[in-house]
Amino acid sequence: MPHRVYKVVEIVGTSPNSTDEAIRNAIEKASKTLSHLDWFEVVETRGQIADGKLAHFQVVLKVGFRLED
Amino acid sequence: MPHRVYKVVEIVGTSPNSTDEAIRNAIEKASKTLSHLDWFEVVETRGQIADGKLAHFQVVLKVGFRLED
Amino acid sequence: MPHRVYKVVEIVGTSPNSTDEAIRNAIEKASKTLSHLDWFEVVETRGQIADGKLAHFQVVLKVGFRLED
Amino acid sequence: MPHRVYKVVEIVGTSPNSTDEAIRNAIEKASKTLSHLDWFEVVETRGQIADGKLAHFQVVLKVGFRLED
Amino acid sequence: MPHRVYKVVEIVGTSPNSTDEAIRNAIEKASKTLSHLDWFEVVETRGQIADGKLAHFQVVLKVGFRLED
Amino acid sequence: MPHRVYKVVEIVGTSPNSTDEAIRNAIEKASKTLSHLDWFEVVETRGQIADGKLAHFQVVLKVGFRLED
Amino acid sequence: MPHRVYKVVEIVGTSPNSTDEAIRNAIEKASKTLSHLDWFEVVETRGQIADGKLAHFQVVLKVGFRLED
Amino acid sequence: MPHRVYKVVEIVGTSPNSTDEAIRNAIEKASKTLSHLDWFEVVETRGQIADGKLAHFQVVLKVGFRLED
Amino acid sequence: MPHRVYKVVEIVGTSPNSTDEAIRNAIEKASKTLSHLDWFEVVETRGQIADGKLAHFQVVLKVGFRLED
Amino acid sequence: MPHRVYKVVEIVGTSPNSTDEAIRNAIEKASKTLSHLDWFEVVETRGQIADGKLAHFQVVLKVGFRLED
Amino acid sequence: MPHRVYKVVEIVGTSPNSTDEAIRNAIEKASKTLSHLDWFEVVETRGQIADGKLAHFQVVLKVGFRLED
Amino acid sequence: MPHRVYKVVEIVGTSPNSTDEAIRNAIEKASKTLSHLDWFEVVETRGQIADGKLAHFQVVLKVGFRLED
Numbered sequence: 001m002p003h004r005v006y007k008v009v010e011i012v013g014t015s016p017n018s019t020d021e022a023i024r025n026a027i028e029k030a031s032k033t034l035s036h037l038d039w040f041e042v043v044e045t046r047g048q049i050a051d052g053k054l055a056h057f058q059v060v061l062k063v064g065f066r067l068e069d
Numbered sequence: 070m071p072h073r074v075y076k077v078v079e080i081v082g083t084s085p086n087s088t089d090e091a092i093r094n095a096i097e098k099a100s101k102t103l104s105h106l107d108w109f110e111v112v113e114t115r116g117q118i119a120d121g122k123l124a125h126f127q128v129v130l131k132v133g134f135r136l137e138d
Numbered sequence: 139m140p141h142r143v144y145k146v147v148e149i150v151g152t153s154p155n156s157t158d159e160a161i162r163n164a165i166e167k168a169s170k171t172l173s174h175l176d177w178f179e180v181v182e183t184r185g186q187i188a189d190g191k192l193a194h195f196q197v198v199l200k201v202g203f204r205l206e207d
Numbered sequence: 208m209p210h211r212v213y214k215v216v217e218i219v220g221t222s223p224n225s226t227d228e229a230i231r232n233a234i235e236k237a238s239k240t241l242s243h244l245d246w247f248e249v250v251e252t253r254g255q256i257a258d259g260k261l262a263h264f265q266v267v268l269k270v271g272f273r274l275e276d
Numbered sequence: 277m278p279h280r281v282y283k284v285v286e287i288v289g290t291s292p293n294s295t296d297e298a299i300r301n302a303i304e305k306a307s308k309t310l311s312h313l314d315w316f317e318v319v320e321t322r323g324q325i326a327d328g329k330l331a332h333f334q335v336v337l338k339v340g341f342r343l344e345d
Numbered sequence: 346m347p348h349r350v351y352k353v354v355e356i357v358g359t360s361p362n363s364t365d366e367a368i369r370n371a372i373e374k375a376s377k378t379l380s381h382l383d384w385f386e387v388v389e390t391r392g393q394i395a396d397g398k399l400a401h402f403q404v405v406l407k408v409g410f411r412l413e414d
Numbered sequence: 415m416p417h418r419v420y421k422v423v424e425i426v427g428t429s430p431n432s433t434d435e436a437i438r439n440a441i442e443k444a445s446k447t448l449s450h451l452d453w454f455e456v457v458e459t460r461g462q463i464a465d466g467k468l469a470h471f472q473v474v475l476k477v478g479f480r481l482e483d
Numbered sequence: 484m485p486h487r488v489y490k491v492v493e494i495v496g497t498s499p500n501s502t503d504e505a506i507r508n509a510i511e512k513a514s515k516t517l518s519h520l521d522w523f524e525v526v527e528t529r530g531q532i533a534d535g536k537l538a539h540f541q542v543v544l545k546v547g548f549r550l551e552d
Numbered sequence: 553m554p555h556r557v558y559k560v561v562e563i564v565g566t567s568p569n570s571t572d573e574a575i576r577n578a579i580e581k582a583s584k585t586l587s588h589l590d591w592f593e594v595v596e597t598r599g600q601i602a603d604g605k606l607a608h609f610q611v612v613l614k615v616g617f618r619l620e621d
Numbered sequence: 622m623p624h625r626v627y628k629v630v631e632i633v634g635t636s637p638n639s640t641d642e643a644i645r646n647a648i649e650k651a652s653k654t655l656s657h658l659d660w661f662e663v664v665e666t667r668g669q670i671a672d673g674k675l676a677h678f679q680v681v682l683k684v685g686f687r688l689e690d
Numbered sequence: 691m692p693h694r695v696y697k698v699v700e701i702v703g704t705s706p707n708s709t710d711e712a713i714r715n716a717i718e719k720a721s722k723t724l725s726h727l728d729w730f731e732v733v734e735t736r737g738q739i740a741d742g743k744l745a746h747f748q749v750v751l752k753v754g755f756r757l758e759d
Numbered sequence: 760m761p762h763r764v765y766k767v768v769e770i771v772g773t774s775p776n777s778t779d780e781a782i783r784n785a786i787e788k789a790s791k792t793l794s795h796l797d798w799f800e801v802v803e804t805r806g807q808i809a810d811g812k813l814a815h816f817q818v819v820l821k822v823g824f825r826l827e828d
Contacts, residue, residue, distance in 0.1 A: 121169030445673030
C-alpha cells in the first residue's frame with residue numbers, strides 16, 4: 001500500500017463580517033475544485049480599511065489535502 | 070505626480086467579547102486621529118485572564134495609512 | 139518579599155464554532171487544574187476539514203500563571 | 208454576491224542583470240497561465256555565482272490572484 | 277533566450293519508517309505529475325503517535341521545478 | 346460533550362545513532378508518564394561533537410496529548 | 415552628556431520603476447518631517463500587479479532617527 | 484465605557500555601560516513626551532565597537548502606552 | 553544504558569533591578585521543584601513601566617532538565 | 622569519491638548607487654580570497670542616511686563555496 | 691583563568707543516502723581543519739532532485755568550537 | 760575608491776557573572792585576531808545551570824568588521 005502524500009495550497013478568504021467567516025469562505029471555495037481537504041492553518045490575518053472602518057478581513061490559509069494514490 | 074508613501078503604526082485593541090471586536094476597536098480609535106487609513110495586519114493575539122476566565126482580548130495590529138502629498 | 143515567577147504552558151483548545159470559543163475552551167480547561175492564570179497568547183490557529191467543510195478550529199495557546207511563593 | 212477568494216502561488220524568477228528584472232520575469236511568466244494576478248511579495252533573494260562573478264539572481268515570489276466566482 | 281522561471285509547490289510525504297523515506301515518498305509522488313523537478317527544502321518535520329509509539333513521520337517539503345519556456 | 350483540549354510539552358530525545366532514533370527515544374520516554382499522546386513536531390535538531398566525531402544527536406520535540414475530560 | 419536615543423518609524427515607499435527608487439521615495443518623504451534620519455532597513459518587498467504586469471513596487475522600511483536631547 | 488486602546492512605538496536606547504542602562508535611558512526619554520507608558524519588550528540588542536572594545540550598547544525596544552479616551 | 557531524555561519548561565523571572573537577576577530568580581524558583589536542571593535559553597525580555605520608570609524586568613526562559621531514567 | 626562539503630560566510634557589501642551593486646561588490650571582494658564561490662542569499666538589506674538622503678546601501682549576504690577535497 | 695570563547699561556522703554537508711550521513715560528512719570535513727569542535731545545530735535541510743529522484747541531501751549546519759586561550 | 764565590504768563572524772562569549780560581561784569577553788577575544796571590529800548584535804542568550812544555580816551565561820554574537828581594501 002503506498003504511503004499517503006498530501007499537497008498544501010495557499011488560499012486567501014475574505015469577509016466583511018468576521019475572521020472566522022473569511023476562513024470558512026476560503027475552505028468552501030477550495031472544496032469546489034479540490035477533494036480530500038484535510039486541514040488548514042492560518043498564515044496571516046489582515047484586512048482593508050475604508051472611510052475609517054474595517055471594510056473586510058483577509059485571512060491567508062494553508063490548506064492541506066490528500067493526493068489520490 | 071509624486072509617488073504615494075504610507076506610514077505604518079502599531080496599535081493594540083482590546084475587547085472582553087471577541088478578537089474581531091478588538092480589531093474594530095483599534096481601527097475606530099486610530100481613525101479619530103489618522104486620515105487615509107488603508108489596511109491592517111494582525112501582529113499578535115493575546116489577552117488577560119482573571120478568576121480563571123478570559124477577561125479581555127488584546128490584538129496587536131499594524132495599521133497603514135497614506136501620507137498626504 | 140520574593141519576586142514573582144510565572145510558568146507558561148502550551149494548550150490547544152478546539153471548537154466547531156469559532157476561534158474565540160476554542161480559546162475560551164482552552165482557558166476553562168486549564169483553570170480546572172492551574173491557579174493564578176494570568177495571561178495567554180495565541181501561538182497558532184489551525185483546524186480540521188471534513189466533507190469539504192470546517193469541522194473544528196484548533197487554537198494553540200501559551201497560558202501564563204503565577205507560581206506560589 | 209460571493210466574497211472574493213484568492214490563491215497564492217510561489218514562483219522563482221531569474222535574471223543575469225538585476226533583482227527587479229528577475230521579479231518582472233516571474234510575473235510575466237505567471238501571467239501567461241494565470242488570470243487576475245493581483246499582488247506579489249518577495250520571499251527570498253538569492254543567486255548563483257560562477258567564476259567569481261554573479262551569474263544570475265533568483266528571486267522567490269509569492270504571487271496572489273483572484274479566483275473566478 | 278527567455279530566462280528560466282521555476283514554480284514551488286508544498287508537499288507532505290509520510291512514512292512509518294524514517295524521515296528520509298517520507299522525503300523520498302513525497303518526491304516520488306510529485307514526479308508522477310510534475311516534470312523538471314529540481315530541488316526541495318524541508319519546511320517542517322512532524323508525525324502522529326498511536327499507542328505511545330511513533331505511527332508515522334510527516335515531512336513538509338517545498339519542491340521546486342522549472343517551468344517550460 | 347465537552348470539546349477536546351490538548352496539552353503540548355517540549356522534550357529532547359538523544360541518540361548516538363540517528364535523528365529518527367532520538368525522536369523515538371523521546372516519544373518512548375514521554376509515553377511512560379503521559380497518556381493519549383497524539384502528535385509531535387520537531388522544533389530543533391542539534392548535537393554534541395567529541396574527538397572530531399558526532400557523539401550524539403539531540404532532537405527537540407513538541408509532543409501533544411489529549412487531556413482527559 | 416545624555417546618551418543618544420533614537421526612534422524608529424515604519425514607512426512604505428512605492429515606485430513603478432524599481433525597488434531602489436521606492437526606498438529613495440520613502441526616505442525623501444520621511445526627511446520632510448523628520449530630522450536626523452540615520453539609517454533604514456528593509457522589512458518587506460511587495461507590489462501590485464495590473465493587467466499581468468508589475469504596476470508598482472512597495473517597499474516597507476524601518477527608518478531610524480536621533481531624538482533631540 | 485470605551486475599551487482601552489494602546490499604541491506601540493519603537494525606541495533605541497544606548498549606553499556605554501550596560502544593556503539594562505540602555506533600556507532605562509530609552510524609557511526615561513520616551514516618558515518625557517508620552518504619558519501612560521505601560522510596558523516594553525526588547526526587540527534587538529546590538530552595539531558599536533571602537534578600538535577593539537565595546538563602545539556602547541544599543542537596545543531596540545517596543546514601548547506600549549495607553550491612548551487617552 | 554537508556555539514552556538521556558530532557559524536558560524543557562518555560563518560566564518567567566522578574567526583577568526590579570536587572571535582567572540578569574530576573575534570570576537568576578527564575579532558575580532559583582525552578583530548582584525548588586525540578587532536579588537535574590541543565591541549561592536555559594532566553595526567549596523574550598520585556599517589562600512593566602510605572603510612573604514613567606521601569607518597574608520590573610520580565611525575562612521569559614526555557615529551562616531544560618534531565619528526566620530520571 | 623568524497624562527498625562535497627561547502628562553507629558559508631557572511632559578507633556585507635555596500636554601494637551608494639543600488640542594492641544590486643552592493644551585492645556585486647560583496648561577491649567581487651569575496652572572490653579575491655575564496656575559491657569555488659557557488660551561491661549567495663540576501664540576509665538583510667539596510668543602509669545609512671545622511672542629510673535626509675540615502676548615503677549608501679548595505680546588503681548582508683551569505684555566500685557559499687565548495688571546500689577542496 | 692580567562693573565560694571560554696567559542697566560534698560558530700556554517701557548513702553544508704551532502705550525501706546521496708541520508709540526512710544523518712550528510713551531517714556526519716560535514717562534521718568529518720570540519721574536524722580536519724578545526725580543533726575543539728563542540729556542538730552543531732541543523733539550520734536547514736534541502737537537496738537536489740534529478741530525473742524525478744532525490745539526488746543528494748544538503749544539510750546546513752552551524753558548528754561551534756572552542757577558541758584556544 | 761573601492762566601496763567598503765564587511766565580514767560578519769559568529770562568536771559565543773561566556774561569563775559566570777553577567778550577560779554584559781559575556782558580550783565583552785567575546786569582543787575582547789575577537790579583537791585579538793581581527794582588526795577593524797565595527798559592530799555586534801546579540802543572536803541568542805543562553806547558559807548552563809549546575810547544582811540548581813546559574814553556572815555561566817553564554818551569549819551568541821554576530822560581530823562585523825571591515826575588510827581591508
